[in-house]
Amino acid sequence: MTDITDLTLAELRDALKAKKVSSLEATDAYLANIEKATDLNAFVTVTADKAREMAKASDAKLQKGDGGAIEGVPLGIKDLFCTEGVQTTAGSHILEGFVPTYESTVSANLWRDGAVMLGKLNMDEFAMGSSNETSYFGPVINPWRVKGGNAKLTPGGSSGGSSASVAAHLCAAATATDTGGSIRQPASLTATVGVKPTYGRCSRWGIVAFASSLDQAGPIARDVRDSAIMLRSMAGHDPKDSTSVDRPTPDYEAALGQSVKGLRIGVPKEYRLDGMPAEIEKLWADGIKWMKDAGCEIVDISLPLTKYALPVYYIVAPAEASSNLARYDGVRYGHRAKEFTDVQSMYANSRAEGFGKEVQRRIMIGTYVLSAGYYDAYYLRAQKVRKRIFDEFSDAFGKCDLILTPSAPSAAFALGEKSNDPVQMYLNDVFTVTANLAGLPGASVPAGLDAKGLPLGLQLIAKPFDEETMFKGMFALEQAANFKARPENWWA
Amino acid sequence: MSEPRKLLKGETGDWEVVIGLEVHAQVASKSKLFSGASAEYGAGPNENVSLVDAAMPGMLPVINKFCVEQAVKTGLGLNAKINCWSRFDRKNYFYPDLPQGYQISQYKDPIVGEGEVEVEVDGEEIRVGVERLHLEQDAGKSIHDLSPKESYVDLNRSGVALMEIVSRPDMRSADEAAAYFSKLRTILRYLGTCDGNMEEGSMRADVNVSVRRPGEPLGTRTETKNINSIRYVKQAVEYEARRQIEVLERGGKIDQETRLFNVATGETRTMRSKEDAHDYRYFPDPDLLPLELDPDWVESIKAGLPELPDAKKHRFMRDYGLSLYDAAVLSQDRAKADYFETVAGGRDGKLAANWVTTELFGALNKSGKEIAESPISAAQLGKLIDLIADDTISGRIAKDVFAIMFETGGDPERIVEERGLKQVTDTGAIEAAIDAIIAANPDQVAQVKEKPKTFGWFVGQVMKSTGGKANPQAVNEILKKKLGVE
Numbered sequence: 001m002t003d004i005t006d007l008t009l010a011e012l013r014d015a016l017k018a019k020k021v022s023s024l025e026a027t028d029a030y031l032a033n034i035e036k037a038t039d040l041n042a043f044v045t046v047t048a049d050k051a052r053e054m055a056k057a058s059d060a061k062l063q064k065g066d067g068g069a070i071e072g073v074p075l076g077i078k079d080l081f082c083t084e085g086v087q088t089t090a091g092s093h094i095l096e097g098f099v100p101t102y103e104s105t106v107s108a109n110l111w112r113d114g115a116v117m118l119g120k121l122n123m124d125e126f127a128m129g130s131s132n133e134t135s136y137f138g139p140v141i142n143p144w145r146v147k148g149g150n151a152k153l154t155p156g157g158s159s160g161g162s163s164a165s166v167a168a169h170l171c172a173a174a175t176a177t178d179t180g181g182s183i184r185q186p187a188s189l190t191a192t193v194g195v196k197p198t199y200g201r202c203s204r205w206g207i208v209a210f211a212s213s214l215d216q217a218g219p220i221a222r223d224v225r226d227s228a229i230m231l232r233s234m235a236g237h238d239p240k241d242s243t244s245v246d247r248p249t250p251d252y253e254a255a256l257g258q259s260v261k262g263l264r265i266g267v268p269k270e271y272r273l274d275g276m277p278a279e280i281e282k283l284w285a286d287g288i289k290w291m292k293d294a295g296c297e298i299v300d301i302s303l304p305l306t307k308y309a310l311p312v313y314y315i316v317a318p319a320e321a322s323s324n325l326a327r328y329d330g331v332r333y334g335h336r337a338k339e340f341t342d343v344q345s346m347y348a349n350s351r352a353e354g355f356g357k358e359v360q361r362r363i364m365i366g367t368y369v370l371s372a373g374y375y376d377a378y379y380l381r382a383q384k385v386r387k388r389i390f391d392e393f394s395d396a397f398g399k400c401d402l403i404l405t406p407s408a409p410s411a412a413f414a415l416g417e418k419s420n421d422p423v424q425m426y427l428n429d430v431f432t433v434t435a436n437l438a439g440l441p442g443a444s445v446p447a448g449l450d451a452k453g454l455p456l457g458l459q460l461i462a463k464p465f466d467e468e469t470m471f472k473g474m475f476a477l478e479q480a481a482n483f484k485a486r487p488e489n490w491w492a
Numbered sequence: 493m494s495e496p497r498k499l500l501k502g503e504t505g506d507w508e509v510v511i512g513l514e515v516h517a518q519v520a521s522k523s524k525l526f527s528g529a530s531a532e533y534g535a536g537p538n539e540n541v542s543l544v545d546a547a548m549p550g551m552l553p554v555i556n557k558f559c560v561e562q563a564v565k566t567g568l569g570l571n572a573k574i575n576c577w578s579r580f581d582r583k584n585y586f587y588p589d590l591p592q593g594y595q596i597s598q599y600k601d602p603i604v605g606e607g608e609v610e611v612e613v614d615g616e617e618i619r620v621g622v623e624r625l626h627l628e629q630d631a632g633k634s635i636h637d638l639s640p641k642e643s644y645v646d647l648n649r650s651g652v653a654l655m656e657i658v659s660r661p662d663m664r665s666a667d668e669a670a671a672y673f674s675k676l677r678t679i680l681r682y683l684g685t686c687d688g689n690m691e692e693g694s695m696r697a698d699v700n701v702s703v704r705r706p707g708e709p710l711g712t713r714t715e716t717k718n719i720n721s722i723r724y725v726k727q728a729v730e731y732e733a734r735r736q737i738e739v740l741e742r743g744g745k746i747d748q749e750t751r752l753f754n755v756a757t758g759e760t761r762t763m764r765s766k767e768d769a770h771d772y773r774y775f776p777d778p779d780l781l782p783l784e785l786d787p788d789w790v791e792s793i794k795a796g797l798p799e800l801p802d803a804k805k806h807r808f809m810r811d812y813g814l815s816l817y818d819a820a821v822l823s824q825d826r827a828k829a830d831y832f833e834t835v836a837g838g839r840d841g842k843l844a845a846n847w848v849t850t851e852l853f854g855a856l857n858k859s860g861k862e863i864a865e866s867p868i869s870a871a872q873l874g875k876l877i878d879l880i881a882d883d884t885i886s887g888r889i890a891k892d893v894f895a896i897m898f899e900t901g902g903d904p905e906r907i908v909e910e911r912g913l914k915q916v917t918d919t920g921a922i923e924a925a926i927d928a929i930i931a932a933n934p935d936q937v938a939q940v941k942e943k944p945k946t947f948g949w950f951v952g953q954v955m956k957s958t959g960g961k962a963n964p965q966a967v968n969e970i971l972k973k974k975l976g977v978e
Contacts, residue, residue, distance in 0.1 A: 081550075082548075082549060082550045088549070090549070095549065098549070100548070100549070100550075101543075102543060102548070104550060204550070204552060205550065205551070205552050206550040206551075207550050208549045208550050209549075209550060209779075211778070212778035212779050213778035239554065240552060240554060241552050241554075242552065242553070242554050242555065242779065242780050242781055243778075243779065243780075243781060319775060320778050322584075322773075323582050323584050323593065323594055323773070323775070325593075326584060326586065326592065326593020326594060327547040327549070327591060327592050327593050329586060329588075329593060331588050331591070331645065332546055332547070332591060333548070343588060343643070347586055367773065370584070370773035370774075370775055371771055371773060372771045372773075375773075375774075375775070379775060
């Protein structure tokens with residue numbers, strides 16, 4: 001048999017059920033991959049013992065012909081999900097050493113279905129970043145490199161540990177979260193599939209909050225089928241999250257392969273940016289053609305408010321973050337400064353030491369836009385535009401069933417390339433952030449390589465809670481793109 | 493409301509005091525506003541703290557429906573508008589006993605809008621407008637005196653549901669403010685939405701006071717925080733009004749500031765000035781959906797409301813012919829009202845009110861007992877009144893019987909029987925007693941015609957010789973006849 005870690009999640013699931021492999025074998029194989037891949041810096045914490053224990057328990061069930069939907073499948077968990085008894089850092093010094101006594105609903109759902117935890121994945125600090133460079137634990141390195149080059153590239157962010165570990169086969173699939181593009185942009189930069197479901201589809205309970213009205217969990221996986229399997233296990237109503245929606249979770253895998261004939265694919269002209277690489281422009285055109293060839297109807301649509309999406313996002317998200325991160329004060333848990341003279345200086349010193357620069361920047365922006373005298377001009381106005389962006393999408397979905405766009409405005413870039421220019425960095429989310437603002441499901445599917453040999457993704461956006469149509473479209477796109485490239489293994 | 497009602501005299505003329513209250517009332521509920529942790533008072537430090545209350549990473553609030561129901565109930569009890577669409581906001585500030593770094597409150601869209609409360613002061617009724625009622629979380633408690641170098645935090649109260657009830661500046665004296673606070677407590681206790689237990693901090697008032705010359709626009713106000721008794725509300729207003737008048741009469745000006753009340757001295761002092769005021773950066777809490785109420789649900793709560801103190805007061809006045817004062821006193825507390833109604837059932841309402849408010853409340857007060865602990869049941873007190881009505885005992889004897897009942901408990905009939913306190917209505921026996929007294933006091937008999945006032949002396953003598961048991965009416969009649977007076 002070939003390397004177990006080369007099996008997709010679906011293949012591994014089936015092999016486990018058929019008892020062709022054991023979960024312990026798969027788990028050990030992944031742990032071996034992880035051990036060899038320390039250069040990628042994808043994991044903050046590897047839970048080898050726990051993984052083997054869980055694998056053994058899964059094997060016992062599988063032996064009896066029992067077990068959940070993904071029994072015995074080894075996964076990586078973004079370090080934003082609280083995991084009981086396992087350090088959860090959110091990529092931040094301020095939470096270094098924090099061990100939750102509780103399990104996030106999404107990860108608990110995965111364990112319920114039999115998954116095995118390999119460890120906690122590196123990420124931008126508090127999910128704030130697009131290159132994984134804001135992590136206190138150092139950047140994650142993209143397994144992909146420029147053809148013939150050896151410069152270290154970003155795997156995207158904030159779910160860079162998730163995208164890199166899936167691309168490098170350090171886990172069968174990974175959880176991730178997406179506030180402005182943190183699942184789809186890293187997926188695009190690593191030739192993985194990233195799905196951000198509709199806001200409310202996955203519970204936010206136990207996920208360290210960045211921007212509550214935008215945060216949504218989803219999977220990063222090797223192909224569309226794997227992502228469908230993952231999402232089905234992750235999703236579901238949770239009474240502990242008031243914004244989680246009480247709807248049945250469909251069998252997304254069942255939607256794969258269904259005909260897309262007659263589906264109307266919207267192509268928004270506003271996503272054609274000045275200075276966008278021609279290769280991305282071309283890939284987008286390819287995507288349109290593929291969908292057309294599959295029997296879809298292509299519809300030109302207009303989303304004129306798109307240009308306001310990033311500015312709105314960079315008001316709403318920091319505003320919520322400034323409040324959400326107030327709890328990290330050094331009083332009850334997390335980092336507390338050693339030097340202070342009173343409670344004010346304890347706060348100031350603990351937070352100055354505990355938070356990195358980007359997090360501090362966003363806390364300051366957020367505090368500013370909520371301040372008396374600025375609230376109306378910034379926050380309130382941004383909320384109004386946000387509502388109109390939602391309305392604009394609703395109108396567009398009167399004319400089409402799915403919207404097709406590029407996932408990111410560039411392929412993977414070098415570490416350090418954009419880290420000194422926050423605005424350049426923020427532009428990474430230009431195609432993805434609209435779906436967060438409107439609460440819509442969006443996904444990135446690998447579609448091709450650029451001239452340098454770096455992967456590029458295409459994004460599909462669907463109507464609220466219509467992930468099934470999205471998966472149908474994703475599968476069609478995947479079939480047509482027939483993307484087979486893999487990064488050369490230089491790290492092991 | 494615009495007519496100046498009560499004025500304070502200053503050195504340079506009259507001043508009108510304008511008072512508004514913000515009352516924080518703890519919602520009577522087993523669990524907290526956004527978590528399942530217990531809201532009971534008296535647990536050990538940090539025993540009633542859930543992950544949500546401690547603001548652990550990733551924790552989310554979920555609204556407690558019962559607390560919402562309690563707020564709606566209270567709103568209805570305050571004759572207020574219920575807002576079927578309301579929203580929770582975050583009030584952001586740093587403090588060690590505020591784990592989230594923000595308090596979840598309702599800023600722009602409270603659950604209850606405008607209402608009105610009737611308040612009785614000096615036998616008069618005034619109306620105090622309620623501007624709004626909103627739900628919010630309480631903070632924990634910082635304890636600074638356990639260690640010289642460290643502060644301790646107890647999060648038991650963190651997340652407990654509070655109702656903030658904001659009045660209009662409709663009160664014009666310390667008495668009115670105290671009466672409003674007290675009336676609010678009565679209403680909440682009637683509704684069962686707050687236990688009104690001030691020593692445990694279940695009700696606290698922030699008192700806003702300003703003064704002005706009659707007819708002039710509102711003056712600058714100060715806010716005195718966290719007053720937890722009716723008496724202190726009165727003291728704080730009195731002190732603050734006097735202080736402000738003095739400052740203004742000396743040519744000074746009032747700073748808009750937050751002040752603290754010193755229980756020991758009855759004085760207020762500056763806590764923080766307006767310049768130090770926080771910028772709370774309110775914004776809608778994205779973890780919670782807007783609170784939407786089904787109007788039918790609100791209606792069903794309304795239908796299940798108990799009779800409220802004002803309705804009861806008016807009914808007591810109408811049905812039992814009570815004075816405003818008696819009706820207000822008796823309707824102040826549901827237990828008292830129920831007691832009174834049992835006593836008054838089928839009897840003279842005014843007489844019943846007299847016995848309850850004067851004798852019973854007097855005795856309870858003296859012994860420091862609550863109505864629920866009364867040694868005399870309402871039925872027993874009713875029977876005692878019946879014994880007066882059917883001439884078994886006189887009113888005077890009844891007071892003695894009452895004292896015995898209060899002391900030892902027991903049925904009034906049996907006490908009267910056992911102690912031989914039955915009224916002597918046998919006219920023969922009374923006549924004999926009167927004859928004896930007339931015979932023994934010829935001088936008094938001679939005087940009584942010129943000085944009719946001395947008639948009472950004879951009544952007293954007869955009562956004395958009969959051990960108070962003679963029927964007073966019979967004594968009067970026979971005496972008059974025998975002495976030949978009218």
